[in-house]
Amino acid sequence: MSNEHKKMVVFVNNPLSGFLILIGLFLADVTVGGATVFCIIIAFFVAKVLLDLPDGQISAGLPLFSPVLVGSVTASLFTPFFNSPITPAVWGYMGVAAVFSVCVFAGLSHLLASHNLPAYTLPFNIATSLIFLGMRGAGYGASPTVDTATDLPPATDSPAFDGLENASLVTPDDLVHVEWDKVCLGMLLSSGQVWAVESVACSALVGVAMLLFSPLLTAACFVGGAIGTLTALVVSEGPYAAAYAGVWGYNGFLAGGAMLFFVVASPRVLVLAVVNALLATFIQAAVVPVFGQNNLPVFTFPFCLASLLLLAAVSSSSSFHRVASPSFPENHLLQHHQESSAVHKRGRKEETSAAMIA
Incomplete structure (x- = not known):
């Protein structure tokens, strides 16, 4: 294997x-x-x-x-x-x-x-x-201890979350109380939280592993994770333990990469990757209370729903180019460029032949 x-x-x-x-x-x-x-x-x-x-x-x-x-x-x-x-x-x-x-x-x-x-x-x-x-x-689990409002229990026993219990409730007009160093940490941890692991070492290795494969895909995923983590500040209440732990970022992390993996990269696709990360995070905010009624985490349902909807949307448009056999975004771009060049050359040859016949 x-x-x-x-x-x-x-x-x-x-x-x-x-x-x-x-x-x-x-x-x-x-x-x-x-x-x-x-x-x-x-x-x-x-x-x-x-x-x-x-x-x-x-x-x-x-x-x-x-x-x-x-x-x-x-x-x-x-x-x-x-x-x-x-x-x-x-x-x-x-x-x-x-x-x-x-x-x-x-x-x-x-x-x-x-x-x-x-x-x-x-x-x-x-x-x-x-x-x-x-x-x-x-x-x-007859007596679960899960904080269902945030999907996962806050990891306050970790040094990375010292003082978390004193964090203030944040409103759009009072963002100075957000602990931005922990927000940045949450952006990194979102990569490890794909596997439900809260570990800087694991998250860093995930980043290195992805970078070795595709820098473009890595950038899209981490931007998606950052968007998800930041969006948590406006769709959830403080003290944002789950955001600091990367829990609000992992669906955005996956959603950002999904668009670039299955669609040839372009400025429009990059914008859609951002939209997909936002959509996945808003879906997460919407379903957390629902899943919480049964003491369930949301897993990656938000990513799946958002990505399936947007991928179906772009598949119906001629402005986007779906990848027939996914490999990695850079290769998709190269293949698309080669195919476009070949089509352009064939068109020029046909025009030349038609002109000669005329």
């Missing part, structure tokens, strides 16, 4: 990047890293043996990146959301969710293919929501 599955979560596609991200997960939390590997092994068996999915899909990591998130997110969030340690039974739930995510991926991919849309991380969202609700129904 390759490392493709680990980095396809953030659209990057080379073994070194995947290895760096896996190291980051283990540095952040050994249990998270172990849960990730555990779910990958199960998912690989399901994809290869049970469903017999195409080798091209498996080698690219497409059926496996949702199980990666199943493992990392469940291992990271179970204890804070259920107020109890991870037990062997929880590992069993994780394994079941890994199986579900591959099956859901296969089904959704087939359904969405007719519309030329990807499944993104919807399989992870569906599978993990099912086991979280199932565990809740089984009696886990």
Whole structure:
């Protein structure tokens, strides 16, 4: 098995990047890293043996990146959301969710293919929501300690959040009380929060891994994360613990990169990437209270909904150029330029031939 599955979560596609991200997960939390590997092994068996999915899909990591998130997110969030340690039974739930995510991926991919849309991380969202609700129904977490207003419990035990409890309620007319150094930290942490990991080391390794693959994609993702983090200041109340932890930025992080990965980059696409990050963050603000009623995090549902809608919108317009076989944005630009040049040359030859005949 390759490392493709680990980095396809953030659209990057080379073994070194995947290895760096896996190291980051283990540095952040050994249990998270172990849960990730555990779910990958199960998912690989399901994809290869049970469903017999195409080798091209498996080698690219497409059926496996949702199980990666199943493992990392469940291992990271179970204890804070259920107020109890991870037990062997929880590992069993994780394994079941890994199986579900591959099956859901296969089904959704087939359904969405007719519309030329990807499944993104919807399989992870569906599978993990099912086991979280199932565990809740089984009696886990009878007294949850989650701050449902912010999606994740504030990590005030970290040195990065010292004094957070004294932060003031921020209004649009009183932004001076925002702790901007922590806002900047939240922008960085948003990359690690894609895997529900709050770790500077992991987030930095994610950035390096992405930069090795595509500087343009890296810039789009981190700008999206920054937009999401800043938007949190106007769609949520202080003291902004979740924004400082990167929780408000990860959907924007993914949304910003999604547009550049599936559409040939252009000034319009860059603007749409910003719009997509904003839309994902506003959706997150809207659904947090709804999910909070069942003590669920929003996972990456906001990113999926926003990105599917905008990608469908640009697919119906001749002003945008969808990528037939996604690789990386710089290559998409080069291929588009070459194709445009070839079409232009053919047009000139046809005009010359017509003139000679005339």
